[in-house]
Amino acid sequence: xxxxxxxxxxxxxxxxxxxxxxxxxxxxxxGEVFGFLGPNGAGKTTTIRMxxxxxxxxxxxxxxxxxxxxxxxxxxxxxxxxxxENPELxxxxxxxxxxxxxxxxxxxxxxxxxxxxxxxxxxQERIGDKVSTYSLGMRQRLGIAQALLGRPDVLIxxxxxNGLDPSGIREMRAFIRTLAEEEGLTVLVSSHLLHEIxxxxxxxxxxxxxxxxxxxxxxxxxxxxxxxxxxxxxxDAGKEALGQLTRILGEEDERLITAYSAGxxxxxxxxxxxxxxxxxxxxxxxxxxxxxxxxxxxGESID
Amino acid sequence: MINLVHNxxxxxxxxxxxxxISAIIVVLLSLFTYxxxxxxxxxxxxxxxxxxxxxxxxxxxxxxxxxxxxGQWREQLQIQIEQSQYYLDHDINPSEPxxxxxxxxxxxxxxELFLPLMVMIIAVDIVSSERxxxxxxxxxxxxxxxxxxxxxxxIALVLSVSLVLFIFGLLSYVxxxxxxxxxxWSAPVxxxxxxxxxxxxxxxxxxVSQWQFILQQFGLAWFISLVVGTLSFMLSILMRSSAAGxxxxxxxxxxxxxxxxxxxxxxxxxYLFMVNLGLMDYLSGSAPPIEGMTLGFSLTVLAAWMAGAxxxxxxxxxxxxxx
Numbered sequence: 001x002x003x004x005x006x007x008x009x010x011x012x013x014x015x016x017x018x019x020x021x022x023x024x025x026x027x028x029x030x031g032e033v034f035g036f037l038g039p040n041g042a043g044k045t046t047t048i049r050m051x052x053x054x055x056x057x058x059x060x061x062x063x064x065x066x067x068x069x070x071x072x073x074x075x076x077x078x079x080x081x082x083x084x085e086n087p088e089l090x091x092x093x094x095x096x097x098x099x100x101x102x103x104x105x106x107x108x109x110x111x112x113x114x115x116x117x118x119x120x121x122x123x124q125e126r127i128g129d130k131v132s133t134y135s136l137g138m139r140q141r142l143g144i145a146q147a148l149l150g151r152p153d154v155l156i157x158x159x160x161x162n163g164l165d166p167s168g169i170r171e172m173r174a175f176i177r178t179l180a181e182e183e184g185l186t187v188l189v190s191s192h193l194l195h196e197i198x199x200x201x202x203x204x205x206x207x208x209x210x211x212x213x214x215x216x217x218x219x220x221x222x223x224x225x226x227x228x229x230x231x232x233x234x235x236d237a238g239k240e241a242l243g244q245l246t247r248i249l250g251e252e253d254e255r256l257i258t259a260y261s262a263g264x265x266x267x268x269x270x271x272x273x274x275x276x277x278x279x280x281x282x283x284x285x286x287x288x289x290x291x292x293x294x295x296x297x298x299g300e301s302i303d
Numbered sequence: 304m305i306n307l308v309h310n311x312x313x314x315x316x317x318x319x320x321x322x323x324i325s326a327i328i329v330v331l332l333s334l335f336t337y338x339x340x341x342x343x344x345x346x347x348x349x350x351x352x353x354x355x356x357x358x359x360x361x362x363x364x365x366x367x368x369x370x371x372x373x374g375q376w377r378e379q380l381q382i383q384i385e386q387s388q389y390y391l392d393h394d395i396n397p398s399e400p401x402x403x404x405x406x407x408x409x410x411x412x413x414x415e416l417f418l419p420l421m422v423m424i425i426a427v428d429i430v431s432s433e434r435x436x437x438x439x440x441x442x443x444x445x446x447x448x449x450x451x452x453x454x455x456x457x458i459a460l461v462l463s464v465s466l467v468l469f470i471f472g473l474l475s476y477v478x479x480x481x482x483x484x485x486x487x488w489s490a491p492v493x494x495x496x497x498x499x500x501x502x503x504x505x506x507x508x509x510x511v512s513q514w515q516f517i518l519q520q521f522g523l524a525w526f527i528s529l530v531v532g533t534l535s536f537m538l539s540i541l542m543r544s545s546a547a548g549x550x551x552x553x554x555x556x557x558x559x560x561x562x563x564x565x566x567x568x569x570x571x572x573x574y575l576f577m578v579n580l581g582l583m584d585y586l587s588g589s590a591p592p593i594e595g596m597t598l599g600f601s602l603t604v605l606a607a608w609m610a611g612a613x614x615x616x617x618x619x620x621x622x623x624x625x626x
Contacts, residue, residue, distance in 0.1 A: 046626075052444045054625040077446035084444070088437030092317045101313065104306040105445040146441065 003029045004066075005079070005154050005186040006051070011060035013046060021046055022210045023060070028154070028186045033176060035197035035218075036190035037293065038207030044190045045085070047207070048158050051188070052082045065153050078106070081152035085159065087143020091132035095123060095142050098131060099149065106150040117145040136163040140172075148179075154186045155179065161196055173200050194293060206296050213296045221292060226260040231281035238277045245271060260284055307447070307455030308462070315425060315463060318432075324421045324467055328474050331417070335409060336482040343400070355396045363387050382590055386496055389508070393493070401487030402479035403513045407520065409475055411583045414524035416556055418471065419531035419580075423552055425463045426535035428545035429456050430620070435543065439625060449621045453540075457613070460536055464528045468521060488514040496588025516586070523582040530576065530605045531556070537612040540620050556580070563592035573600070576608040 006028040013021040021043045028034050038044050049055040051062055053069050053076075062069045067076035089098045099118070103109040118127050121141040131139065140163065147155055160176065161169045177200065179185045191197050197204055198218055205215045214221070227249070232238025235254055242248060242256060245268045250257040258268075265282075272279055315321065350357050366384050370377060390397045430453075433439040442452060476485070490513045497504040531552070538548035559577025572578050573593045579601040584591060591597075 049625065052440075054440060054443055056622070056624060074446040074448055077444060080444065082444050084440045086437065088440065090314060090317065090438060091436070092319075093314070097313065097317070101310050102441065102445065104310055105442075105447050107446070150446075 005030050005064065006188065007061075007063040008051070009061045009063075011047070011050060011062065012058050013050060013055065014058045020210050021050070021057075024212055026205055026212065026215055028188060030153070030186055031180050031184045032203065033180045033187045033189065033201045035201035035204040036188065036207065037192075037194065037197050037204055038190075040192075041209075042207040043210040044207055045158065048082075048084060048156060048188075048190060051156060052080065052084060053077065054084065078150060079153040080156065081147035081150060081154070082156040083140075083143045083147055083158060083160065084156075086162065087139050087146070089131045089139065089142060089146070092130065094130050095127040095134070098142065099127075099146060102146050103149055109149055113149060113151075117148050120148065121145045137165065137168045140164060140168075144175075152185070154188070156188045158190050159192070160189055161191065161193065169196070176200060206293060208296070227285040228258050228260040228265060229281070229283040229285050230256045230258065230279065232256065232272065233278045233280055237275075238272065241272055241275050241277055242268070255281070304451065304455060304458075307451065308458045311429075311456050311459035312462065315429075315459065320425050320463075321466065321470065324424060325470055325474065327421065328471055329478070332409075332475055332478045336405065336479055339405060340482055356391065356394075359387055359391055359397070363391070379590060382496075382588070386493075386588060389496075390493060395491050395493060395510075397492075401483050401490075402476050402485045403487040403490065403517060405479040405483055406472070406475050407492070407513065407517055409479075410517065410520045410524055411587060413471075414520070414527055414583050415580050416560065418468070418524055418528050419556060420553075421467050421471070422464050422528040422532040423535045423549060425467070426460055426532040427539050427548045427552060429460060429536060430539040431543060431545045431548060434625075435545070443625060450617065453617055453620045457533075457536065457616075460532055461529065464525060464532050468525050468528065472521060488512070492516040494519075494586060494588070519586060520583065523586065526602070526605065527580055527582055530580070530609050533609045533612045533616075534576070537616045540616050540623075569593075574604055576605055579604045 004027050008027070009025050011021060011024040012019065024047060026034075036044050036048070046055065050057050051069075053073055056070070064076040065079040067079070069076040089095075090101070093101065096114070096118075099114050103114055118124055121144055123138065123141055123145060126134065126138060131142065134142065140160070144157075144160075147157070157176070161172050164172060173196070176187055176189065180187050180202075189197070189200065201218055203215065203217050204221060206213045229252075230238070230242065231254065232242065239248065239251075239256060242258065246258050246261075246264070248256055248258055265284075269279055269282060346358055346361075350361060352358075363384055366380055366387075370380055370384075387397065428435075430439075433442060443449060445452075479485075491510050492513050492515075493508055494511055494516060495508045497506075534555070535548060535552045538551055539545070542548045542551070555577050559575070559580055562572060562575070562578050563581060570593060573596055578592055579596070581592065582598065582601055585598040585601070591601075
């Protein structure tokens with residue numbers, strides 16, 4: 001089997017005359033955590049719902065482990081585990097009955113596997129209680145247990161840290177990393193928390209207005225946008241001198257911003273000093289994904 | 304497939320649906336048996352005798368007195384009088400005291416509205432509740448086709464209809480037996496009365512045992528409930544909210560009860576499902592709402608509506624985008 005577990009090609013969804021998803025294409029590899037990032041209304045949820053078969057694409061194809069989900073829906077779904085939005089389970093059944101209910105719908109999943117996932121998410125003590133008595137965090141964990149029941153190759157989680165407390169978020173992050181690194185799962189997460197994605201994902205797709213603006217590894221995205229922030233005195237002379245050396249990208253609080261270049265930064269500094277300009281501060285700045293995001297989506301609001 | 308149906312039944316039991324329905328039936332039954340007991344007591348007091356012939360004769364006289372002021376009910380009343388007269392002439396007690404007679408009357412009165420209502424409690428949110436809670440997203444992302452998921456839900460509905468009818472029958476026998484005694488299964492009942500051109504036609508009348516008659520009643524009640532259940536099932540798919548589905552279905556049932564009394568001159572109304580729900584009337588021999596309607600006709604119309612509802616249900620459910 002190839003290393004590509006989820007392949008999306010030319011995915012498009014039109015409702016009426018409005019095209020809400022425009023030609024998405026991306027591929028996910030085994031053992032990778034992939035992040036989906038975008039402001040409200042960018043089409044993250046619609047895309048995820050198409051991936052899991054809840055919405056039929058207008059055109060384009062989705063392959064899970066090589067199986068087209070429109071042609072071989074049931075076979076493709078055997079490789080997929082998911083939580084779409086909140087993990088909604090039957091509140092009037094116990095956690096165990098919920099898991100049994102979903103296990104029945106997968107072939108060859110017995111009580112042994114159920115006990116295994118319950119242990120995996122640490123729910124042994126409360127599993128016999130009704131779901132209506134669970135906290136949001138426990139529901140989230142039960143939701144993950146449910147998604148893992150069928151030993152999926154691809155796990156799709158929409159907002160997995162929603163409603164968790166800080167320690168729960170850290171736990172969840174570690175858990176997702178473990179799944180990818182040790183079990184070799186492909187995990188696709190969407191989140192509105194940018195630093196979440198930054199901490200958890202290997203690669204990120206940034207979506208805006210139904211399109212993927214950019215797909216890259218988190219490191220590459222951040223590195224390409226590394227900045228050098230200068231504080232020079234006197235400012236005007238410094239600005240002119242620096243402008244001859246490299247392009248000035250911006251000015252903020254009497255500080256000048258240029259691109260960072262490991263090879264040339266030292267040279268720039270020497271030349272400025274030679275021209276009698278005092279370099280008071282010289283900071284290399286790794287941008288947060290947030291800045292990058294705002295830049296790429298043209299300042300659309302993030303929730 | 305059996306597993307999927309088991310899942311659906313587990314959810315219905317988890318929602319305590321059968322418990323609620325049983326409770327409603329018990330409360331209603333207690334009311335009715337008590338009312339019935341009081342009524343027969345007062346009749347006995349008034350007539351000063353236990354003999355059913357005197358009682359029936361008295362009732363016929365009452366009806367005859369009302370004939371002149373009956374208006375549009377005149378025809379119905381006339382037929383009722385003739386029927387009772389026929390029972391009297393053949394020396395057959397139309398309501399042999401005991402639980403079976405009570406069940407017979409109770410089923411006849413509840414088949415058109417009460418039992419379908421109970422079934423609606425189950426059917427109307429069998430799909431829409433999954434949507435409003437959001438569990439439909441988990442259900443439809445399993446490696447099971449949408450067709451099989453919906454089929455398992457429908458089979459669960461058919462089982463539930465049967466179960467509700469069974470609970471209904473059992474409870475009414477137990478409660479009525481406590482009040483009136485459990486005897487009378489083999490009492491004779493006349494069936495086959497037909498109404499042609501406003502006249503009672505006695506040519507097809509024959510004698511059956513009460514248990515046979517009740518069995519037929521339950522068969523028809525089951526079918527009526529299934530039809531209403533299937534239509535509610537369709538609404539449950541088309542409408543997001545269970546309350547809206549419930550309201551729509553109730554409006555249909557009630558309009559059916561009203562229409563049946565006023566559509567005698569609007570002939571094409573006989574193709575509406577709600578006008579055809581009065582299957583019990585064919586058994587007892589009251590006049591159908593529209594001249595020329597027969598049991599076979601009504602069964603066919605209802606079956607066609609059911610088939611249509613199922614086609615719409617599956618067609619929509621399989622294609623629908625879930626947002």
